Amino acid sequence: MRVRRLAEDDWRQLQGIRLRSLTEDHPVLGSVEREQGFRESHWRMRIRGSAWFVATHRRRTVGIASVIAEPGTPVDERHVVGLWVAPEARGTTAWAALLDAAADLARAEGASRLTAWCLDGDDVLAAALRDGGFAPTGIRMPVPRDRSLTEERWVRELAGEDAG
Numbered sequence: 001m002r003v004r005r006l007a008e009d010d011w012r013q014l015q016g017i018r019l020r021s022l023t024e025d026h027p028v029l030g031s032v033e034r035e036q037g038f039r040e041s042h043w044r045m046r047i048r049g050s051a052w053f054v055a056t057h058r059r060r061t062v063g064i065a066s067v068i069a070e071p072g073t074p075v076d077e078r079h080v081v082g083l084w085v086a087p088e089a090r091g092t093t094a095w096a097a098l099l100d101a102a103a104d105l106a107r108a109e110g111a112s113r114l115t116a117w118c119l120d121g122d123d124v125l126a127a128a129l130r131d132g133g134f135a136p137t138g139i140r141m142p143v144p145r146d147r148s149l150t151e152e153r154w155v156r157e158l159a160g161e162d163a164g
Helices: 008-024 032-036 040-049 094-108 123-131
Strands: 002-005 051-057 060-068 077-085 113-119 135-143 146-157
Touching: 002 094, 008 032, 008 040, 008 051, 008 060, 008 077, 051 094, 060 094, 077 094, 077 123, 094 113, 094 123, 113 123
Parallel strands: 077 113
Antiparallel strands: 002 051, 051 060, 060 077, 113 146, 135 146
């Protein structure tokens, strides 16, 4: 399993894996129609605006994650968004590799904690987060795009961890 940070010229790779993630799992969480209409400039802007990582296995892109400074959170906190691994790569090291890349970047930016939201009932993502050193916080909120669903905030404390 190989994980690397995308550069702006990798916009087609981001487009392909991001759209796949939105259509295969939990389409309510992303705006599939909106992102399907993105032009090259939108995808390039996304890569310029935040760090995007992809996991590849046997020359196929099988996972994705982005790391952002979430608005309104402490300056020493980073947040994982868009985390997804293709069904055929679940059971490999893709989840761990993506989460470790996110943690490495967060630490490099001076963060002491990494957070993520997990949809209630998403046992696959919850297991991946738990295996990746995250713990549920008990903080829940309705999903902004579908208020009938709820998600829980998870956290990984980076202080004291050795860089991967």
